[in-house]
Amino acid sequence: xxxxxxxxxxxxxxxxxxxxxxxxxxxxxxxxxxxxxxxxxxxxxxxxxxxxxxxxxxxxxxxxxxxxxxxxxxxxxxxxxxxxxxxxxxxxxxxxxxxxxxxxxxxxxxxxxxxxxxxxxxxxxxxxxxxxxxxxxxxxxxxxxxxxxxxxxxxxxxxxxxxxxxxxxxxxxxxxxxxxxxxxxxxxxxxxxxxxxxxxxxxxxxxxxxxxxxxxxxxxxxxxxxxxxxxxxxxxxxxxxxxxxxxxxxxxxxxxxxxxxxxxxxxxxxxxxxxxxxxxxxxxx
Amino acid sequence: xxxxxxxxxxxxxxxxxxxxxxxxxxxxxxxxxxxxxxxxxxxxxxxxxxxxxxxxxxxxxxxxxxxxxxxxxxxxxxxxxxxxxxxxxxxxxxxxxxxxxxxxxxxxxxxxxxxxxxxxxxxxxxxxxxxxxxxxxxxxxxxxxxxxxxxxxxxxxxxxxxxxxxxxxxxxxxxxxxxxxxxxxxxxxxxxxxxxxxxxxxxxxxxxxxxxxxxxxxxxxxxxxxxxxxxxxxxxxxx
Numbered sequence: 314x315x316x317x318x319x320x321x322x323x324x325x326x327x328x329x330x331x332x333x334x335x336x337x338x339x340x341x342x343x344x345x346x347x348x349x350x351x352x353x354x355x356x357x358x359x360x361x362x363x364x365x366x367x368x369x370x371x372x373x374x375x376x377x378x379x380x381x382x383x384x385x386x387x388x389x390x391x392x393x394x395x396x397x398x399x400x401x402x403x404x405x406x407x408x409x410x411x412x413x414x415x416x417x418x419x420x421x422x423x424x425x426x427x428x429x430x431x432x433x434x435x436x437x438x439x440x441x442x443x444x445x446x447x448x449x450x451x452x453x454x455x456x457x458x459x460x461x462x463x464x465x466x467x468x469x470x471x472x473x474x475x476x477x478x479x480x481x482x483x484x485x486x487x488x489x490x491x492x493x494x495x496x497x498x499x500x501x502x503x504x505x506x507x508x509x510x511x512x513x514x515x516x517x518x519x520x521x522x523x524x525x526x527x528x529x530x531x532x533x534x535x536x537x538x539x540x541x542x543x544x545x546x547x548x549x550x551x552x553x554x555x556x557x558x559x560x561x562x563x564x565x566x567x568x569x570x571x572x573x574x575x576x577x578x579x580x581x582x583x584x585x586x587x588x589x590x591x592x593x594x595x596x597x598x
Numbered sequence: 599x600x601x602x603x604x605x606x607x608x609x610x611x612x613x614x615x616x617x618x619x620x621x622x623x624x625x626x627x628x629x630x631x632x633x634x635x636x637x638x639x640x641x642x643x644x645x646x647x648x649x650x651x652x653x654x655x656x657x658x659x660x661x662x663x664x665x666x667x668x669x670x671x672x673x674x675x676x677x678x679x680x681x682x683x684x685x686x687x688x689x690x691x692x693x694x695x696x697x698x699x700x701x702x703x704x705x706x707x708x709x710x711x712x713x714x715x716x717x718x719x720x721x722x723x724x725x726x727x728x729x730x731x732x733x734x735x736x737x738x739x740x741x742x743x744x745x746x747x748x749x750x751x752x753x754x755x756x757x758x759x760x761x762x763x764x765x766x767x768x769x770x771x772x773x774x775x776x777x778x779x780x781x782x783x784x785x786x787x788x789x790x791x792x793x794x795x796x797x798x799x800x801x802x803x804x805x806x807x808x809x810x811x812x813x814x815x816x817x818x819x820x821x822x823x824x825x826x827x828x829x830x831x832x833x834x835x836x837x
Contacts, residue, residue, distance in 0.1 A: 359737065379769070380739070380772075381767075381768060382742075491617070494616050494617060496643075497646065497763075498641025499641055520767055524767075525641060525795060526638075528640060528833060529640065529641050553768060593771060594771035594774045597770070
């Protein structure tokens, strides 16, 4: 499959970000929750992400779609701090964060899930969630010796929160099961639950629907919508399942050969001839 | 059971799991020669567990498995591939550090002199891999990797191909391509048993289907009938 030809210039995000940087726009929506500016990442001779500029508006569920190999997961890894970009800037709520580690970014409210879920398989479902509790006093030896009451109280609060989230994603019946025994779809739900433990402002979801049956996918979609609507969480969703993208995402950004080539509503995306031929295929005609 | 009448694959009364509590109980599936059969069902139903048990990654606590009429229950995967069974897992299904050609050669590990002609034959089915033979497999895109995984599994000319979610994580256009490949593989005489969350697509290219729920057989029938069943559409196709 040959990707669509590149436009002269990435058409989206750039203007928004420029105005943000100049401070021309005011109000809470003016600064993007996440801005990616001229980011490039090369592996060997392959430019996986190529001068990529895009913005994710606060309070949106933004879709990021594109052919396999377009650079979507690489971009997510760069944004989440798992990979260092060769060049370019990442702004989280307007603050440059390009050199931050994943745990620092999590502390600033950026959580992510993985395409292939990675729970700690030797732990139970509940333990996996408890581990994701942030700034635990018990992580410091000093506190465990001299402030055991405080550590205990906090641990109890984290367990309560984890149990609440497990019930929220309908995994509470599996709280004591080893994470290794979960099915693929249940691991996806656990990943999502883990991202919520950090009380995030923005969540990067890497293919939340892959390997998840339709009924569970609808539950997951409802949870994402609820988090966005009720708690104002911003989502950037990399996804190939167009039912989920159509239901959840607005706007949808199409990426090809390492950079965005189109942004619009899902209906606008599916009417674009280049996107149709390179990515969506005949079933969407 | 005589070899001429025997299904390409028969798994009967399989009980299996990872701990003392079984994930699947008394599950049976069969795949006739020349058939494509799809298993659908909710997450956690035991679909992957069934495939892993058939392919010897897990030991069945009860039940028996036959390939082309010969009992293979309890055989390890490396012996099962010699008996005509091939398996493409959902992830980690290629050797990323090896070239495309080396991956195909590994797929034909029991062959002696016939590796090259077999590679040529497999490339006839997957021509897009031909210009990439020297490329490191880890550099392929998701769709290309899945294509390579299918090609590798076909190197030993299996009589039954087991596929664990072949369309997961693929772009819509590549999903169409993978199912077209599955149909083409079947046209060459290989029976296929696959599990898929993309049930609509998978059943559309299948002859028959099974619904697994809670670790047990729930429904079975012609794929077209399952696609039209109100229960299946509501519960498993999200309609």
